[in-house]
Amino acid sequence: MDGFATSLAGIEDWAWIGWLVLIALFLVIEMLTLDFTFLMLAFGSVVGLVTDLVGVPIWAQVIIAAVAAAAFILFLRPPLLHRLRRGEDPTKSNVAALIDLRGIALHDITQVTGQVKLSNGDTWTARSADGTPIFEGSRVAVSEISGATAIVRPVTE
Known part of the structure; x- marks a missing residue:
């Protein structure tokens, strides 16, 4: 011990x-x-x-x-x-900045295929958010981003 x-x-x-x-x-x-x-x-x-x-x-x-x-x-x-x-920049960036961004359907958008030009100038492949077709020239808004595809919904403004 x-x-x-x-x-x-x-x-x-x-x-x-x-x-x-x-x-x-x-x-x-x-x-x-x-x-x-x-x-x-x-x-x-x-x-x-x-x-x-x-x-x-x-x-x-x-x-x-x-x-x-x-x-x-x-x-x-x-x-x-x-x-x-508290001093962080509140500006959204990357994918978060694309959510709710407006655009125009360049081609008919379905659940499978489509193309959209966003208001920031980017052109994205697109799919309809709820499966209803969105016709060429319609105004859309981005609901989410899935990989390199914008999931969009129609907007009436």
């Missing part, structure tokens, strides 16, 4: 190195993921390091660091994410 106590004392003497390694590891992972989860774990590890420097036993350091990391994830991370994302 004396050997176990000696090794535990050795671990407690060098625990600060473990905390520094965890902090560095979590910060590197955070730089790769950029979602603030590992940053909060790094903050919890800083709390663990501080408790080690104060002289708290290793088992308590781990518990305190885990509770601190959980508190940071639950209470600090959501407002940080909100502040980060």
